[in-house]
Amino acid sequence: MGKQTAHHSSETAFVRPKTAQQAVFEALRHEITTGERSPGSVIVQDAVAEKFNVSRIPIREALKRLEAEEYVSYAPHMGYRVTKLTVDELAEVFHLRDVLEAELIRDAMPKVTGEDITQMREAMAEMDEAAKDADLIALGVANRRFHELTFARSSMERTKRIVAQLWNTADAYRPLYAELMDMSKVNTEHVLITEAMAERDTDRVIALNHEHRKRSIDHIREALAE
Known part of the structure; x- marks a missing residue:
């Protein structure tokens, strides 16, 4: 029993390093909530990739998550924009x-x-x-x-x-x-x-x-x- 408890505590102490997707998600959310990216502004994935020095894959995943949380919206042929409301x-x-x-x-x-x-x-x-x-x-x-x-x-x-x-x-x-x-x-x-x-x-x-x-x-x- 003692060994199992020790094993469990070492598992809970483990902190997973931040992924590129998580880092991009947090950075974009920060820019949106501070007004750096205003409502309706287009999010150009190539520009984001260059800015944060990451590939487009984590950017796509981060944008999907931001869309699910309603920070951004997607339109075919238009791409992603910061959600704009009347x-x-x-x-x-x-x-x-x-x-x-x-x-x-x-x-x-x-x-x-x-x-x-x-x-x-x-x-x-x-x-x-x-x-x-x-x-x-x-x-x-x-x-x-x-x-x-x-x-x-x-x-x-x-x-x-x-x-x-x-x-x-x-x-x-x-x-x-x-x-x-x-x-x-x-x-x-x-x-x-x-x-x-x-x-x-x-x-x-x-x-x-x-x-x-x-x-x-x-x-x-x-x-x-x-």
Whole structure:
């Protein structure tokens, strides 16, 4: 029995090196979510291959994965582009998130722990630091983590995957409206959501989440109008 245990621990300690496909996937996703590649921009595979000094095979695989996660879209004879949505399509994405996250929050709430609340506060602190450094990427990551913690305890895994895809679809637009966000207002709303979570007030968390998201849609409409 002792030998089996030792063998198991050595297996779990093993860390697989990053593949070329994974490296390209992460690099392209980073460029999309930071606005370096804007919505609708064409992704030229030869140029990507030259930039990252890899063959086209890992690029094709990375692009298929990005397509599955809705960061990019493919059209015959046109190739891959960063997913571009109209204002109405973006509003639909945010509306779907609103509806589905409400269900996830209802399912998660009875299982929420004190540790979840602590992690939400930590995510808020990370957002504060990122805002001071004007680091939009870190800000976006911490913001997403904060919101995912409101429903992390839900057992509705399929719904969580759909919500993750909806987040991905809108990620490319975050740099466009980030400057319009009033961070002090965002922080206040996050504090209120956290307090409602700590009190296990499901309806209040959902209502606050709804108002919070509605403001994001208003910002998107304003940014795209410009």
